[in-house]
Amino acid sequence: MDIHLAALKDPIIGxxxxxxxxxACESREGxxxxxxxxxxxxxxxxxxxxxxxxxxxVETAQVSGPYSELTEARQGLKGGKRVNRAWxxxxxxxxAWTMTLKAEDLSPNSLRTPKIETKTEEGDDPDAPFLxxxxxxxxxxxxxxxxxxxxxxxxFSRDWTGELAGFGRWLAR
Amino acid sequence: xxxxxxSGSFTRYRIVxxxxxxxxxxxxxxxRKNSFRDIDAGTDERSFGWVCLDDWLDPQWRTAPPxxxxxLAMSLRLDTRRISPAVFKKHVLLAFRAExxxxxxxxxxxxxxxxxxxxxxxxxxxxxARALPIPAVFDAVWDxxxxxxxxxxTNGKVRALFEDLFTQTFELHLEPQGPFxxxxxxxEPARIDDLEEIEPSPFTTL
Numbered sequence: 001m002d003i004h005l006a007a008l009k010d011p012i013i014g015x016x017x018x019x020x021x022x023x024a025c026e027s028r029e030g031x032x033x034x035x036x037x038x039x040x041x042x043x044x045x046x047x048x049x050x051x052x053x054x055x056x057x058v059e060t061a062q063v064s065g066p067y068s069e070l071t072e073a074r075q076g077l078k079g080g081k082r083v084n085r086a087w088x089x090x091x092x093x094x095x096a097w098t099m100t101l102k103a104e105d106l107s108p109n110s111l112r113t114p115k116i117e118t119k120t121e122e123g124d125d126p127d128a129p130f131l132x133x134x135x136x137x138x139x140x141x142x143x144x145x146x147x148x149x150x151x152x153x154x155x156f157s158r159d160w161t162g163e164l165a166g167f168g169r170w171l172a173r
Numbered sequence: 174x175x176x177x178x179x180s181g182s183f184t185r186y187r188i189v190x191x192x193x194x195x196x197x198x199x200x201x202x203x204x205r206k207n208s209f210r211d212i213d214a215g216t217d218e219r220s221f222g223w224v225c226l227d228d229w230l231d232p233q234w235r236t237a238p239p240x241x242x243x244x245l246a247m248s249l250r251l252d253t254r255r256i257s258p259a260v261f262k263k264h265v266l267l268a269f270r271a272e273x274x275x276x277x278x279x280x281x282x283x284x285x286x287x288x289x290x291x292x293x294x295x296x297x298x299x300x301x302a303r304a305l306p307i308p309a310v311f312d313a314v315w316d317x318x319x320x321x322x323x324x325x326x327t328n329g330k331v332r333a334l335f336e337d338l339f340t341q342t343f344e345l346h347l348e349p350q351g352p353f354x355x356x357x358x359x360x361e362p363a364r365i366d367d368l369e370e371i372e373p374s375p376f377t378t379l
Contacts, residue, residue, distance in 0.1 A: 006353035013352035105351045109182040127241045149359045156364045
């Protein structure tokens with residue numbers, strides 16, 4: 001039952017989240033903060049895919065460009081489409097993580113963490129590169145969870161209507 | 174895919190049940206019990222099981238134990254034998270021809286349906302024995318403090334295989350941390366019902 005319900009609701013929640021995330025990142029210049037994590041930056045850039053329609057009439061538009069404003073994707077939003085895939089960059093203390101998020105599963109695809117030194121010298125803990133990589137992967141997961149938790153708090157609050165109005169103003173700019 | 178690679182795609186899971194200290198203590202032995210078995214010498218089409226994350230040719234963890242700090246590190250190895258359909262077709266035709274020749278000598282004019290099926294199975298077995306299994310390895314890490322799991326793959330078939338083998342090995346079930354389950358974990362309990370009723374937000378109609 002849970003699995004079927006999840007399959008039904010995953011794209012709805014995921015698209016709401018990614019659509020809001022693009023707006024939230026731009027309207028606050030990427031600034032986010034979370035208890036236990038401190039301040040960090042989040043940017044949606046370079047590649048965004050928007051989707052609209054139902055069943056056999058689903059339409060998807062993927063827009064990419066390293067320094068692009070992703071205007072075509074914004075046009076898609078104006079036409080009622082929602083973000084179903086986005087390239088996201090997290091930054092904290094000079095370190096950067098990038099990943100592609102798909103609305104249906106929010107799995108970190110093509111996740112690139114800050115570089116680690118994989119070579120160890122004699123006397124070093126042979127597990128040190130692994131432990132450093134896991135720290136960085138888990139930090140990426142924690143940053144993503146923090147942003148998602150902020151979205152959920154807003155999404156199920158009275159403030160969501162105001163957030164949607166802000167989204168509309170951002171889109172009209 | 175290696176967990177240490179510069180870039181990788183991951184599926185995140187949580188363990189559904191409570192994990193007892195006894196289960197954690199047992200985990201390295203359970204991994205060994207469900208380790209990968211080599212099929213190079215046989216004709217099996219597929220084999221899968223756990224191997225050491227530091228050396229995927231090591232199903233006994235002689236290279237390094239699975240415990241790394243508070244993590245349990247493992248790799249899922251999947252070996253698959255594949256026969257090209259064109260090669261199979263060719264050898265079936267050759268087998269049919271040889272059978273017809275032999276049948277002629279006995280005064281028969283055609284090969285029966287059952288015999289054809291038998292010949293196809295024989296050809297498949299013969300070719301399987303000659304095909305080397307193609308190995309694939311997917312790293313997975315279990316954080317034993319949070320019971321979060323990272324699998325270095327987002328492929329649906331690999332995920333299903335990993336989830337089944339994990340449950341078979343540890344008698345624990347995994348919940349993928351997609352939007353719904355992740356939200357259910359992060360939301361306050363009073364909001365869970367709202368989550369189940371969620372519909373798309375009207376982003377452009379206000």
